[in-house]
Amino acid sequence: MISRISHACLLAAGLAVGSFFAAPAAAVASPAPAPSGADSLLYAAPYLQDMQPGSIDVLFQTRRHAVTWVEYGPDTTRLQRARTLVDGQQAVHDVAHRIHLSGLTPGQRYVYRVCAVELLENHAYHKTFGDTARTPFRSFRLPAPDEESFTAVIVNDLHMSAKVMDAFAAQLDTMRYDFVIFNGDCLPEPSTRADAMRMIAACADMARSDEHPTWFVRGNHEIRNAYSSGMHTLLGNPGGRTYGAFSWGDTRFVMLDCGEDKPDSTWVYYGLNDFTALRREQVDFLQAERRSRPFRRAGRRVLVHHIPLWLNTDKYQPCMELWQPVVSRMAFDVDLCAHVHSFGYLEAGSKGNPFPVVRGGGPSMKGATMLVLVRRGKRLTLHVRDTEGATVRTIEL
Numbered sequence: 001m002i003s004r005i006s007h008a009c010l011l012a013a014g015l016a017v018g019s020f021f022a023a024p025a026a027a028v029a030s031p032a033p034a035p036s037g038a039d040s041l042l043y044a045a046p047y048l049q050d051m052q053p054g055s056i057d058v059l060f061q062t063r064r065h066a067v068t069w070v071e072y073g074p075d076t077t078r079l080q081r082a083r084t085l086v087d088g089q090q091a092v093h094d095v096a097h098r099i100h101l102s103g104l105t106p107g108q109r110y111v112y113r114v115c116a117v118e119l120l121e122n123h124a125y126h127k128t129f130g131d132t133a134r135t136p137f138r139s140f141r142l143p144a145p146d147e148e149s150f151t152a153v154i155v156n157d158l159h160m161s162a163k164v165m166d167a168f169a170a171q172l173d174t175m176r177y178d179f180v181i182f183n184g185d186c187l188p189e190p191s192t193r194a195d196a197m198r199m200i201a202a203c204a205d206m207a208r209s210d211e212h213p214t215w216f217v218r219g220n221h222e223i224r225n226a227y228s229s230g231m232h233t234l235l236g237n238p239g240g241r242t243y244g245a246f247s248w249g250d251t252r253f254v255m256l257d258c259g260e261d262k263p264d265s266t267w268v269y270y271g272l273n274d275f276t277a278l279r280r281e282q283v284d285f286l287q288a289e290r291r292s293r294p295f296r297r298a299g300r301r302v303l304v305h306h307i308p309l310w311l312n313t314d315k316y317q318p319c320m321e322l323w324q325p326v327v328s329r330m331a332f333d334v335d336l337c338a339h340v341h342s343f344g345y346l347e348a349g350s351k352g353n354p355f356p357v358v359r360g361g362g363p364s365m366k367g368a369t370m371l372v373l374v375r376r377g378k379r380l381t382l383h384v385r386d387t388e389g390a391t392v393r394t395i396e397l
């Protein structure tokens, strides 16, 4: 595992966090001033995303164009290689890499490492290569299909607050957990690809996403600024969409993308947004999900989205009208939301909500929350922790 570096120091200095070869984020954006050598080739630690039954994706970036692959296996003596092919040829045209590991046995622990060779020259019939960079071995484990127990960590609205991220990172260092969900406004206003990479690396470092599968649910701040429409090149969203579902063993998680917090016609969007259509699309998704075998057969069900349905304080609340009729028929055990920057809890039935609603806190040291969702057998419990590590609330679900 990588050693941690203070998010406060590195974010203040504009450096990539979590990188075992930390260097100015600006160097990533510029193709010209690139120090050579394998040690500077990998931008930051890899992060695990888009876990599906029997597969997971390893994402990472290089500072320069490179030939990359992942070596993985049940132990370091039985490794196989995976690489990304595009229409028959290896993908070497971009510094963003996503390598799909398939044929994995659920319940089995795997080790893996990322390897990269810099492509110094790349012409039709002539190529030259640099040295090979290899990360240390890391490990992960996919759940078995009927597995009931897990510990999940859900955070929201970090807004790149270095103090909060350092505090949560310190807690996570001492915890055992299986996976992490960032429930929006954790990658705020990406201005450039380098900026987006810097923020993803910081979050992934905090969550130790190199060994814990991680999902980034989109909040309204992720969809602002110049690089917001480019985030798919850096994130392993399920099915290439910003909403979706996954099963952790016997528990189903359904994640929605609420879009912006003001109407599409608001002048600040200059006519470039159509979240109305994206929200409607998710009605179809929810209806299909409701009928799906993984959802119907799940022992527990968790709904995750950034802007609240029932604990929303915004004037504009399009999701409630659209989604409430279908989600109300989906027998969720809890609805986890965010956005308002203050912790909130609604017991089932108190405001027409058919299931309990938990709203995570904000980005200040006083108000930030880390939700730790623990399932042990049939029992599902949500522990709400503050930045000092104290459990401020325990909710049986």
Ligand SMILES: [Fe+2]
Pocket: 184, 185, 219, 220, 221, 306, 338, 339, 340
């Ligand atoms: Fe928000």
